[in-house]
Amino acid sequence: MNIERFAAIVGTGHARTDAKTCEYFSRDIFFWDDAAGVAAVISPADAGQVAAVLAEAVSQGLPVAVRGGGMSYTGGYVATQPATVLVDLGRLNAVRELNREDQYLTVEAGATWESVSAALAGTGLQTAIKDRTRVACPPLAVRCLKVSSMR
C-alpha cells in the first residue's frame, strides 16, 4: 500500500496506519475476533476527497470498507480481506441545511445525532430521537447527502 498517495489527498494526519487506530476501526461494537483488521484508516473531509480516496484505492487494488459512526453490531464494515482500507466518514459531519418550513435537515454522511441536536438547539424543532450519541444519522426527518456512489 502506498499510504503517501492517500495522505496527499486527505492530509498526513488523516491517513493513518498505526496499530492502535487500525485496531479501533477494525471492529464495530460487537466482537469480531476473527476480523482481518484494516491496514489503513483514511478520513476524507468532503465528498471530493471521498471520491479521490476511492479512486486511489481502486488504482492500488485495495479493498474498501466504509464507516459512519461505528455504532452498528452486524459486521457491515468489518474487513474480510487483508489490506482493507477503511474510509472513516467522521469528518463529514456538517449540517448543511435546516428547512424550518418543511421541517427537514440535510446533513453530511458522517453527521451524528449530537451535531443534529446542536443544530436544532433553540429552534423549537427536534428529531424523534433526542439522545445525543455518536451514531450517524439514518434518514428519518434527516436526509443524508449522497457521497460519491456509496449510497
Ligand SMILES: Cc1cc2nc3c(=O)[nH]c(=O)nc-3n(C[C@H](O)[C@H](O)[C@H](O)COP(=O)(O)OP(=O)(O)OC[C@H]3O[C@@H](n4cnc5c(N)ncnc54)[C@H](O)[C@@H]3O)c2cc1C
Ligand atoms: C444501543 C444501540 C441501540 C440501537 N438501536 C437501534 C434501533 O433501535 N434501530 C436501528 O435501526 N438500529 C439500532 N442500532 C444500530 C445502529 O444505531 C444503527 O446501525 C446505526 O444506523 C449505525 O450507524 P453508524 O453510522 O454507526 O453506522 P456504521 O456502524 O458506521 O455502519 C453501518 C453500515 O453502514 C455502512 N455505511 C456507513 N456509512 C455509509 C455510507 N455513507 N455509505 C455507504 N455505507 C455506509 C457501513 O459500511 C456498515 O455496513 C442500535 C445500536 C446501538 C449501539
